[in-house]
Amino acid sequence: MAFKRMKTIKNPRKRKGEQTLGQLYPTNGKSKVLKRREWRGVKDTLYDYYRWLYIMSILARFISKPRNIKAMFRYRWMANYLAVPHMMDKFTLGLRDEALRITHTAMNFVIYDVAKTMDNIFRGDRRTGNDEEYSRHCVLTDENAMTAFMMGFDETKAILREVPTMFVANLLTQYSTTHYLDVAQEFGLPGDVCPMPEAEAGISIDDDFAVLGCCAVQVNTTCDGSLMGNGVIAHRLEKEYGIPTFQLAAPMRHREDDVQKYAAEDIKAAIKFVEEHAGEKWNWTRYFECAKRVNDATRKRLEWLDVNSTYYPQFVGSVFSLYNDTNYMGNCGRSPEFPPIDKKLLKLVHKGYQRKSMMAPEYRHRCIIWGVQPQYNIHMLYWMMHCWGVVPLTDMLSMVNTRMIAEEDTPENREQAYYDMAWLNENMIMRNRTHGGYKVLVDELWDFCEMMNADMVMMWEHMSCKALDGMHGMFEEQGRERGIHVVWVCHDLCDPRVYTRQAIRDEFSQYMRTVMREEPLDPTIEHIPDENMW
């Protein structure tokens, strides 16, 4: 079968500001940050600068509290947060107009949310804030956990302590996890397991997690590694800190009808566990308020994806993924602060679409990003666009639940709600694809390619992700049969020592040159000396 080929779309508007992005990178190979700020024309540069000041104000507010300063000296991973402004520069590089505003709106809110989470963590942390009363109302949950089982609690807070400690830290600086990986391996864990749960286990072994909460709820999230890492963390929580843990089971074959009751029953058990330890009763009124917000977020995500299916995608790239992760899972309808941001984003998306705004001089390929992204190089999706004109329409982690959940408080819906929470729990980001059989991982990818008119799949081959690697041959064969280019790009999730950022980019560039016979749109960024950058 002949390979699909999409028509190249040229950007009719002249791009304001820098034309070649490579000149922003330091050439000495030592500097951690860009040489200078990007010139994007007067209006966009001013907007970008104003947002930069906003980020600095979030950081200033955070660090003004003594307990947070104390935490800065206690926790090794806190040093990564010096790189927050630089992270935004990575995500906004080369962006103008609506795309710039969408990225700032979404990501700035994520920064605000993470800062709030950290502030809450240190408030209750026994070593820093030590607010015992507050800590009694906190429930620790996993980094990749869907917080649906907390939707009906008013006072009790879900604390995703692994998010700032590991997940976000690695977005900020690429070497943030290496110390913890070494700790875990020195303790006896092989180096071939997924480095994310491995790093989390390492943080626990190193005793570098904040310690708070009346209890913890762990979930078998994305993989065997995540599931097994929980045991290591729970061991320390229970034996050393006296924090009881509950393991919430999410079935693997989550699309099958004959597992839903099992999942729903365990949600009930988790809620009961939290009620007992936090001393708060489940509130159905609050639950259904949250459920409405979950549905609202689902509708908005589908609308963004609709626009991305057109010739003029607007909300794309790593920020699309990160914002969806935060809203869908970490928030899961619990915060009323998200819907206004969703609304604002949708407005910008519609505006950009109407104006046919583009993010690069031309779009050559429409690409779906599949697999698990390298946390330390997640911004590469923008690089693909600027360097090669490949538009990342969506990514695997954003293709989550599309089903509406019950949102009216009726007796029947109260029973249905357990099934809805279980469904959300089963459909956490990533696990809804890595588990559930090959249909959800392989077959549905081709459906999405059809739906979004993609001619290319950029396949992140996370070398320690066994669930994805196990279907390697099938992706290859079926992609060929369907005439879709499958570009394999290998990485090791959060360990840049194994695969550097440039090694990752090289794999992509090699395919573009040798198979696609194309030349870069911006050759100055084909090779970037960012091995030592944050």
Add this chain to the structure above:
Amino acid sequence: MKDLKYLLYFENLLQNANNELIEQAKAEGNICAAFTCENLPEPLMNLGNAFSVRLFAPNSGSVDIATYYMTNLLCETSRALLERAIEGGFNFADCLIAADGCTMMNRAAENMELLHTMDEGKKKFFYEFMEIPLKADENGVELLVLQCKNHILKPLKEKYGIDVSDEAILKAVEEHNHVCRLIRELSEFRKEEDPRITGYEFAVLTLATYVCPKHLLIDKLEETVEEVRNREPDGKKWRARVMVVGSEVDDVAFIKLIEDCGTYVCADRFCFGSFPGRMPIEIDENSDEDILTQVCRHYVYWGMCPRMMNMEKVYGRKKYVNDIAKEYNADGIIYEQVKFCDPWAYERMLGSHMLREDYGFPVLSVDRPYNIASAAGQMRTRVQAFVESIEIKKLQGGAK
């Protein structure tokens, strides 16, 4: 000691996945239910004229084709099985019942299905994928019952007309228990100071009970038990006694290698080993509960799979190892893991620390290839060093 009369016979059965007993059972018109996970209730695949065979890939060499399909980062067991399936080595199977247990084994089974490795020209062939409980509780029992009904009993009945009644299940459990009791009796001899059965012989016999039709194995197994009862130990001085814990040991040469270093393997606790896989299933026929539920309850509560994630199980597994090690007078524990196996990688790490620090056992923690031949030298060195360390501790009279 005098060689066991049937040792060579049993060893030969392990030389090929499609062994002579499978061929005999198939020739007699029986239905072969192939399976891949220790969490699947075996008796349910031995109903009527169906017999269960646990897939394994003895004498695996190159796994190149499987590596193309699953990359070289997946555990060698899953790749070896897929390779063997692609080669046609499992064509004797009439169905494959897989568990979505450990991810890699699940992917191996999915590739087998997508590549039509076993079903060519077999109209009644079916692939089934089961959900396995992640915790030992009554919710898990209920799940396993439903899964067994939908993914084992229903297709066996519909496709092959197998009798899946309570009576049939009870009969299969009785046969299963008979095999388990024979293995248990052999196992008891391992407690002796001068044991009359080697760990290697025991491993051969135990593995054979998983990969052969049980009903064709029983007579020789009974004879062997009788032979061991009357066997004279040779008074060999073992340097140490160890318990082996970890991933499945399909290559019994691994146990032989350990024993060749002068170390007696006195107990085993691995996937498809005798603990807990060959513990008889206790059935109360007077109970109100049906037989199926009782069988499932046994598998949920007795299961020691590292993927069981409730903390009672996490701690319980280590205690279980400790209890067996004490009962069998082990001097040390070898935690082993097939390279790239995630569940056992974590279990090995936590287990080796807890058994050392909380229970006071010397522990050797190693990973190994599926076929030990490719790393025999390295493994021998590790085991020798471990035995020496145990000996030195004994000499110095220090803590165990």
